[in-house]
Amino acid sequence: MKSLTNKLFLGIALVPLFFSANLGALEDTDTKQAIAVAEAIDAMVRSTRSMYTRTVVTKLKKDGKGAKQRSEILRGFVPLPAQFVRNVALHLENSPASEKFKIELRSNWNLNPEQGLQDNFEMAGWKYLMRQQDAAGGNLQGIKWDPYIKVEYQGEKQVLRYFSADTAVAQACAGCHNSWENRASVKKLRGEANMEPGKTFRLNELIGAVSISVALN
Numbered sequence: 001m002k003s004l005t006n007k008l009f010l011g012i013a014l015v016p017l018f019f020s021a022n023l024g025a026l027e028d029t030d031t032k033q034a035i036a037v038a039e040a041i042d043a044m045v046r047s048t049r050s051m052y053t054r055t056v057v058t059k060l061k062k063d064g065k066g067a068k069q070r071s072e073i074l075r076g077f078v079p080l081p082a083q084f085v086r087n088v089a090l091h092l093e094n095s096p097a098s099e100k101f102k103i104e105l106r107s108n109w110n111l112n113p114e115q116g117l118q119d120n121f122e123m124a125g126w127k128y129l130m131r132q133q134d135a136a137g138g139n140l141q142g143i144k145w146d147p148y149i150k151v152e153y154q155g156e157k158q159v160l161r162y163f164s165a166d167t168a169v170a171q172a173c174a175g176c177h178n179s180w181e182n183r184a185s186v187k188k189l190r191g192e193a194n195m196e197p198g199k200t201f202r203l204n205e206l207i208g209a210v211s212i213s214v215a216l217n
């Protein structure tokens with residue numbers, strides 16, 4: 001009985017140690033630098049996507065074409081902005097930079113079956129972002145989104161993971177995603193995942209996340 005009490009006591013005493021070790025890890029210099037790198041990558045991904053949308057997609061729309069998911073078989077059309085980001089991410093994966101960092105677009109409401117939440121980190125990150133949205137009580141525009149950040153080991157490698165909100169910054173984001181949510185194929189996917197089909201996004205609502213990994217060693 002006594003040893004059980006001791007074990008329990010030790011367990012409870014170790015809980016704060018575990019948390020403070022995690023927090024400590026997030027505060028050391030290497031980690032701070034990796035967070036700065038992740039922030040820079042995040043900003044670049046968003047800027048690249050919005051400039052692609054503005055200078056390529058919007059221009060082509062004016063010219064009578066635009067962006068479509070199956071652009072490779074459609075004369076005059078280019079990939080959707082999310083596909084463009086994915087192409088950049090895939091290109092990076094095949095370059096020496098892949099040793100150092102990785103970017104992905106993710107969502108719990110993913111339209112591309114390969115862009116759902118992939119692991120415990122991303123699921124916890126999604127919950128963290130949803131909690132911020134739920135706490136805003138409808139004032140979505142006023143949310144100062146806080147990314148979900150964690151240091152984790154992947155084998156021998158220590159990696160900083162960074163998961164930041166990707167929201168419907170324009171009505172076009174919400175409008176297009178909503179029309180996809182009404183397609184029979186997507187409704188079927190939602191049903192299979194035990195999710196309510198027919199989701200409608202509002203302006204500034206969380207659509208997905210930019211998921212970034214930066215190697216620490």
Ligand code: HEC
Nearest residue numbers: 082105106107110111112115166167172173176207208209
């Ligand atoms: C014209 C339609 C359209 C518009 C506009 C659009 N999206 Fe998407 N979005 C899609 C499609 C289709 C996919 C899946 C693309 C693929 O196959 O990789 C997607 C993918 C995504 C993903 C990755 C997760 C997933 O669903 O696979 C995120 C995040 C995302 N979009 C956010 C946005 C945001 C934010 C905006 C506005 C800035 C936006 N989208 C505008 C159609 C659109």
